[in-house]
Amino acid sequence: LRFLFRGVSARAFVRPFSTLDHSRIRFASKSDHRRFRAVIIRRPPKKAIERIKELFLMNVRYNANLVEIEYPQRLDAYDIGSNIACGCHAAVYELRLRRTSEYSDAEAAMSSASRHISETTTDPIIAYPLALKIMFNYQFDAPERYLWADMGSELVPFVDANRLIKGHLPVLQTLRRSHPNVIKIYTAFADCMPMLADAQSLYPEALPNANFYELIIDQPKTLFIVMKRYRMTLREYVLTVKRNYWIARVMLGQLLEAIVFLYEHTISHRDMKSDNILLDFDSPEEAPHLVLSDFGCALATGSWLVPYPDDTIDLGGNLALRAPEIRCAHPGPGQIVDFRMADLWACATLGYEMYTRFPFSCVHTSNCIWSRELSGA
Structure with a gap:
């Protein structure tokens, strides 16, 4: 009995619920908890976009x-x-x-x-x-x-x-x-x-x-x-393959991934059009692998700004899909053209072509949209 009373605190008999708070604090600590139970590492479930990225990054077919x-x-x-x-x-x-x-x-x-x-x-x-x-x-x-x-x-x-x-x-x-x-x-x-x-x-x-x-x-x-080598261009795809809105979303997501990657390296493509978007697939029913090609007009100087003193300065190869701030720029002393968001505008126009199968320039032009925005403001 003497040994039993020495091992058990007397306060446990007087205040039987006092040990509950002590147990809560003890087991709330991760270091104490791991001493008595197996370590269980719970990873958050991967989202769909993360699984798609992993597929394109780790699969040899999509990442040569x-x-x-x-x-x-x-x-x-x-x-x-x-x-x-x-x-x-x-x-x-x-x-x-x-x-x-x-x-x-x-x-x-x-x-x-x-x-x-x-x-x-x-x-x-x-x-x-x-x-x-x-x-x-x-x-x-x-x-x-x-x-x-x-x-x-x-x-x-x-x-x-x-x-x-x-x-x-x-x-x-x-x-x-x-x-x-x-x-x-x-x-x-x-x-x-x-x-x-x-x-x-x-x-x-x-x-x-x-x-x-x-x-x-x-x-x-x-x-x-x-x-x-890739199978066809985006323009050929929208003209020959049946339209599928789910596949269009997948292609647009891949194009946005390429735009973000170029933005991280301070590079502007400046010639984005459906003929410069290449697709690779085995059957028309599957979602194609999309890549951005033809960087001959790319701005890769480490800066988004281009001085525009006269008309001899090249502003890119695709006039129809130029961003409004680039299309409506006027040359002159001290004029600067910013290409920071130029590719994003072109990407949106290509998304219009993916969903409708019609070129964006056939319905709208960047300079008329810019004029309507200024007049509405």
């Missing part, structure tokens, strides 16, 4: 940046296929690695089964998984360093671009890391301009003729960009 392959930097290491698109400044062709190429690093990454499929399949995406962008060099006698200085903005999405343009473009700010909703560029190099079968009919002005060959010593060169 997870596979690091060193591609050759010579044109004779590739097989060039048919023309995909052609514009005023560049032409895009189908591309694949040449099996007899001495550059075996990238070819070794492809299994023999995948090579067999690429040769026997009728799907052009599998047969030619790469895309080659041939930049048009109209100054045939210009040195090679001129190509990197004049066309270097095309390499803004290329993470390893600083190694190529070092010393040519000191003010160009490239992306420090890749993003699944920004086009994947594998490599870029300068080489001789090829004489392809359809070149004379598609872009005769960009081909050197006999008069130029008499004036120059070396063979003209231009810039080549090797990229991942």
Whole structure:
């Protein structure tokens, strides 16, 4: 009995409920609680947007940046296929690695089964998984360093671009890391301009003729960009695939992800249109993987502000989808144009096209909307 009375406090008999408060304080402490019970870590449930981000970041199909392959930097290491698109400044062709190429690093990454499929399949995406962008060099006698200085903005999405343009473009700010909703560029190099079968009919002005060959010593060169190939553009998608509002929301969300990523790096695309939005998918029923491409008009100087003293200053390539503050800007001494929110306006106009299948410029224009807002104010 003496041992029992020593172990039990007398206050427990006089005040039997006094120990309840002591127990509450004791077990409220996490350190004391973990001594007697198993540690249970409860993580908050992931939201739908977080699961979508994880899918696009960790899945090799949607994020080709997870596979690091060193591609050759010579044109004779590739097989060039048919023309995909052609514009005023560049032409895009189908591309694949040449099996007899001495550059075996990238070819070794492809299994023999995948090579067999690429040769026997009728799907052009599998047969030619790469895309080659041939930049048009109209100054045939210009040195090679001129190509990197004049066309270097095309390499803004290329993470390893600083190694190529070092010393040519000191003010160009490239992306420090890749993003699944920004086009994947594998490599870029300068080489001789090829004489392809359809070149004379598609872009005769960009081909050197006999008069130029008499004036120059070396063979003209231009810039080549090797990229991942995608199935179609956004414009082709909205014209050929049945409209689906749920898929439109997914595509618009991916485009906003790309805009936010560029905003974090102080980069403005300035040429957003449905032809520069590329989509990749296996069947029309699934939500496409969307990427933003063609950074030739991008503002990548580390600042949103551009002096606008006269009309010779380039404000971007897409006049129809320019933001109202850019469209209505007037040149003059001390005038500054701010591109901070220019891409967001263009993104909203592309969202209009995703949902309605009609271009925004066919119904509205940025300058008339700006005028109505000013008059309403």
